[in-house]
Amino acid sequence: MQAVTFLAPYRVACAEVAEPRLELPTDVVVQMELAAICGSDLHVYRGVEVGLDAGTTLGHEFLGRVIAVGAAVQRVRVGDRVVAPFSVHCGACFFCQRGLTSRCEQSQLFGWVAQGRGLQGAQAERVRVPLADSSLAPLPVGVPDAVALLAGDVLGTGFLAAEHAGVQRGDTVAVLGLGPIGLCAVLGARDLGAGAVFAIDSVPERLELAARYGAVPIDRSAQDAVAAVRARTGGRGADVVIEAVGHPDASVLAWQVARCGGVISAPGVHNEPQFALTPGQLYDKNLCYRAGRAPVGAAMPRLLARLQRGDLDLAPLFSHRLPLAAAADGYALFDQKKARCTKVLLEPRRS
Ligand SMILES: NC(=O)c1ccc[n+]([C@@H]2O[C@H](COP(=O)([O-])OP(=O)(O)OC[C@H]3O[C@@H](n4cnc5c(N)ncnc54)[C@H](O)[C@@H]3O)[C@@H](O)[C@H]2O)c1
Ligand SMILES: [Zn+2]
Ligand SMILES: [Zn+2]
16 A cells, blocks of 8 residues: 655655554554644654654544454444544553543554554555554544544644643733644634733744634744733733744743743643753743643544534645645645645545
């Protein structure tokens, strides 16, 4: 079958790979119908996140139809249309019982194989899904596929970033980084009743989308973002900062725009060897810093139900829809933000 494989930094290719098969009784195999490229794939693509084996199939955002089920699978059936969270979980361990499915004792991330161990990705014609009963959710009726796909990562990560920050009604919120995650964090903060939401980036079309989502856009390439937030918050800074970038410069900016006693919620994935902030910097502003892989598996059922209300304007997040065979172009466009690229959907060959 065809799959998007990682060869080396800035080199991905659609190539012929081995068919996935049922390996454990709790596995299913899904015929992929729609996948997407995530900002997390870019860390690997750019060579910033290292350790992935060359030849690994990339991708962790997908939906499709179940075509094979293992002997122990009870809830998921052949023919079901399902959406997956970006990592699988057992649903029964200490962490799953507490809703932290992203740290499940049996967690595996799609598209991460290191030294021969791990789970192949979802930018492929077919995908093996372990722990299928606890991980997969049925596609809801009435929600467009591209929008439902967002529940498995982008929407969940953005909304949970706002929830984990404890956004209260009327809070001022600054969102750093207006990729799909930051844009969903804007929507999540507004859903929780935030007051002013300041959306900071330098990419015009992303700033436009943030404004469409009700945020105050701040172009950090044209103005001093810290001064702009302070000027609108009585000189104090924002109550909550959501750092959806994953770069040390953004950690520093988050610290600068947060008010004393505020919260920094950081879904951004960091690969630098040292934390960009010092303990003293957090101490001196009495800040709470919350980071980590989002437990979207636990949140997916309620997020899919939320999507059924149909009042979240998520379709504009997608700028490109390409065949799997053109995935390399999709990575380059998304990486360089060319052609107003905000998010790329990938479709398998049509037969
Ligand atoms: N925690 C999780 O579970 C989880 C899940 C998915 C994605 N992520 C991470 O979230 C981050 C965002 O993902 P995405 O898909 O939106 O990526 P993206 O690359 O599309 O967006 C990043 C945005 O940040 C902007 N940016 C860069 N430096 C900045 C700075 N110093 N200040 C403000 N903005 C800056 C860029 O212009 C870009 O628009 C990535 O680090 C990704 O790995 C985390
Ligand atoms: Zn993702
Ligand atoms: Zn578990």
